[in-house]
Amino acid sequence: MHMGFRWYGEGNDTISLDDIRQIPGVETIVWSLHHKQAGELWEPEEIEAEMKKITGLSEDDRKRGVTKTFNADVVESVNVHESIKTGKTLLGMSRDEALDNYIKTIENLGKAGVKVVTYNFMPVFDWLRTDMFHPSPDGSTALYYDAHKVAQLDDPQKLIDETLDGANGLTMPGWEPERLAHLGEFIEAYKGIDHEKYYENYKVFLDAVIPTCEKYDVKLAVHPDDPSFDLFGWPRVVSSKEGIQRVLDLNKSPYNGLCLCLGSFSSRRGNDPVDAVKTFMDRIHFSHVRNIKFLDEAGSFSEVGHRACEGDVDTVGIMKAYAEADYQGYIRPDHGRHLWSENTEAGRPRPGYGLYDRALGIQYLLGVWDAFKYNK
Template sequence: MKMGFRWYGEGNDTISLDDIRQIPGVETVVWSLHDKQAGQVWETDEIDAEIARITSISTEAAARGVTKTLDAEVVESVNVHESIKLGKTVLGLGRDEAIDNYITTIERLGRAGVKVVCYNFMPVFDWLRTDLWHPLPDGSTALFYEKAVVDQMSPEKLIADMEANSGGLTLPGWEPERLAGFGEVNAAYEGVTHEHMYANYRYFLDAMIPTCEAYDVKMGVHPDDPPFDLFGWPRVVSTKQDLATVLSLNSSPYNGLTLCLGSFSANPEQDAVDAVTTFMDRIHFSHVRNIKHFPNGDFTEVAHRAREGDVDTVGIMKAYAEAGYTGYIRPDHGRHLWDENTTRRPRPGYGLYDRALGIQYLLGVWDTVRYQG
């Protein structure tokens, strides 16, 4: 197993590579070219420059005695254009052209040494919360989902609220360039069913997976966040059965999962540990985090420690450790701790301290299982 840490890039993250190096156990920086929009080709020189930035040690750091290096083997995410999900031209780009661009990007990432690409197949919005800085009883803040607000809110109002509360940092899945075409995309989903989405998904996989096999890049789809339909748009990676269906669309082992246990567990009826054990051989990347459910359908994100919420993070890590899992794991959304809300002001959910604490907790479980006795 390789522990990773998501980083949004120099000048686009309040956390530095120096910060990440100092977290014990972290080997992999999970990265992306965050200025690239869905449907665009990633250029070779852009990829090479970002990987060099992540994997090298600056002259100044070397002079301080820094020797720890990080790899750049996981990309999160290469976004899928809406034309691929819809199976028709939208936002000025046709499905086949968008797929060709995606394949070119995968080929270039493989040539550069990337081993896993995370992506999602969610229509319109990648993820949704109603409060990005919700206060918790211990004084920290975290992402929060309030069901009644979503039930009464229009997508347009949600877009405005997310932009107003992002802390001045762009949020993946909520980029202004992407949302500028919301009206056209929303109209294009009229009448689209889950069956349509699965058919388009199969077309995409069948076109792309041969390139993944040729360049040794494993694809990991991220579960829907939250894992149920929103605003009438069909979501097809929400349940355990959905995950099995997606894997059956193309039997190649390169068609796999980024099993985000927090997203999956936002439906309180779903068993995270069971999902891990069921799909172990197709999990290429995993996000581990904790959430606490409320009877009215709300949920909040909490510390990674199992007893803080309703996700069995101990059971999850125990299952991975007992299986000798060799893929990649990262802590997912953490709380915003100590002075972060005022001085560091991180991207919502992606502060330094709670994710670093989470890593130590997750690795503690792993070490207990792997090295006991």
């Protein structure tokens, strides 16, 4: 198992590589080119420059005696253009053009040595929360989903505005203002697209891209819908065990796999995260392990600490399943609470992506892993 940490790049993250380097156990920096819009081609020189920052050491590092480096094996995410999801020309780009750029990007990443590319296939919105810095009982703040508020929303634009206001001037993957400025075009394009049609469009994507993944040894890993149920009448198809199995069956290549985010998967009541890990183990190329706590019968939930007893996700059972299977893929902690100096206006990180709680989460997850891996 390779422990990772998501990093948003120099000038686009409140956390430095030097900060991450001091977290015991981190091997992999999970990265992306966050200035690229969905559908754009990732050029080889851009990829090389970012990977060099991650895998190398500066002269100052060496002078300080620093020797620890990272690998850049995992990219999260290469976002999928809406024209691919709908099968329609959108924002001036056809499905074929978007697919060509995606395929070439996979080729360029594979040639550079990337092993896993994460993506999602959610309509319009990526992850969705209603409060970026919701107060927690312990004085920390956390991402929060208010099911009542979402149910009463008749205008998704209001949610877009509130989400971007909480970004603190940093990029918000899946919530790019340049793309969401065309919300009306998307709403029109999704009319008449049900779950069956969406699976059809999904298969077109996989059948087009997977051969290049196989050729350049890049594993494609889909992230479950977050939260894992339909929103605003748009179909979400990676929301349950049955939905995941159907996606894997759309293209049976082992390169068509999962970024199994256990917090996202668990946001749908009735989903069993431990069972999902055991069921899909051989197709899990990357995994996010985090915890959520349900707060009412409607399904409102808050992000909480990674410790199992803090919430409703059995993080101990999850790590036990991975350890007992001697999982050889990549894992990272996911959304953490905002702690200590991160709870000040000046210290606010990107929502969910502060330093301290994710570092604590890594130590907890590694501790559970070690307990089951080395004490059989």
